[in-house]
Amino acid sequence: MARRALILIEGSHYNGPLYVQAARRLGVHPITLxxxxxxxxxxxxxxxEAVRVDTDNVDALIRECSRVRATYDIAGITSAREAACATAGKLCRHFDLPGPNPESIEQCCNKFVQRQLLARAGVPVPTYHSATDGREIESYAAEIGLPVILKPAAGIGSMGVRLCRNVDELAEHTTFLLGGKHIWRTSPMILVEEFVQGPHYIAEMMGNEVIAIAEAEFGSPPHFVFSEYSFPAPLRPDEYKSIADVSLSCLRALDLGWGPTCIELRWSHRGPVVIEVNPRMGAGDSQLIQLAYGVDLITEHLKLVIGEECDSRKRHSQTVAMRCLIPDRDGILNWNDDGSRAAAVPGVVDVNLVVQHNTPIVRKGDYRDHLGSVVALSPSLPQAKAIVRRAADLIGWSITPFPT
Structure with missing residues (x-):
């Protein structure tokens, strides 16, 4: 009998290693294309094992998967990378394997289409317009009222997303997005959105089930770089139910509900407002959920992929918090220690420094700015947050400005 293989389309610097490890635990051989x-x-x-292939070419991927199938029994095909999720769905359909609806994934990844579908279904979303030139952006921003958010209709990790608080910032970011500095993989389309204010929450879903809801905080505006996460979010039962109900409405409106989904919301004067629906698992959230609840979401996702039954029952309930290290300037990064002092703080369970010593730092204003993180467990949320903040302050690092 042929050995079973799992095909992973592209990888992920956050969850990629965990997918490889989980596949092996499930007895399937991971192959990354x-x-x-x-x-x-x-x-x-x-x-x-990894194979070089043009992952933007579905026909080339079909040929490569067919070649793999000559040696292995392909148990499943998936991706940890949002940009490749629809492609993985198309391959699953071609090879008659379990997987998400690729058309639904593609709709979800177009934030303008996503907004339209959610609004039509009565899901609360920010006031929004799509624009393709500076004149439209200026007009819609005036209609909505400053401050507004400008974001590419297609993109991940807050890339190109900015809060524009005045007309100068609006003009500056418009020039950035349309003036050649932002890399577009599709025809340029920009969303001009109301800036919904209030606490930020993230609902992690598997199938049609809400697994956990996190509270999240951002670093300094005008960018949206996560600085802190915590599970579970400090919500009253009625607030939790409201967020869960809205999240499930998103799945119905977007025809999702197979595999992982990550939904970002803000609690405004209107209640929960959906900021974004991502047809994938939140980057880094799987480890926090496993610590908080004993649920290994990546393993459970792969069970679905290879046709086994998913078990997302919580084994325990603990409070976990993560603090991200974010640079405050550009220059050369200097780590002054290895994080061992932070790791020795009672309650800290992980210190992860992801950027090497002497690396040039040029801030992008998105997820790529993270230098590392500290994770702690504690009986209470305030205590967990205090632990990670104290531990993060003990990590010795500095940034030497570039020579003028």
Missing amino acids: SADPAQYNYLSAENA
Whole structure:
């Protein structure tokens, strides 16, 4: 009988190693198909098989999967990377394997279409317009009222997303998005959105079930770089139910509900307002959920992928908080210690420094700015937050400005 293989389309610097490890625990051989396997350092560290192939070409992927099938029994095909989720769905459909609806994934990844579908279904969303030039952006911003958020209709990790608080910031970011500095993979389309204010929450879903809701905080505006996460979010039962109900409405409106979904919301004067629906697992959230509840979402996702039954029952309930290290300037990063002092703080369970010593830092204003993180467990949320903040302050690092 042929050995079973799991095909992973592209990788992920956050969850990629965990998918490889989970596949092996489930007894399937992980094979990553990537346009550039060398970009994923964990593949060599895990001694994982990888094949170079044009992952934007579905026909090329079908040919490569067919070649793999000559040696292995393909148990499933998936991706930890949002940009490749629809492609993975198309391959699942071609090879008659369990997977999400690729058309639904593509609709969800177009934030303008996503907004339209949610609004039509009565799901609360920010006031929004789509624009393709500076004149439309200026007009819609005036209609909505400053401050507004400008964001590409297609993109991930807050790339190109900015809060514009005045006309100068609006003009500056419009020039950035349309003036050649932002890399577009599709025809340029910009969303001009109301800035919904209030606490930020993230609902992690598996199938049609709300697994957990996190509270999240951002670093300094005008960008949206996460600085802190915590599970469970400090919500009253009625608030939890309201967020859960809205999240499930999103799945119905977008025809999702297979595999993981990550939904971001803000609690405004209107109640929960949906900021974004992502047809994937939140980056880094799987480890926090496993610590908080004993549920390994990546393993449970892969069970669905290979046709097994998913078990997302919570084994326990603990409070977990994560503090992210974010640079406050550009320059050369200098780590003055290895994080061992932070790791020694009671309650800290993980210290992860993801950027190497002497690395040039040029802030992007998105997820790529994270230098590392500290995670702690504690009986209470205020205590967990205090622990990670104290531990983060003990990590010795500095940034030397670039020579003028």
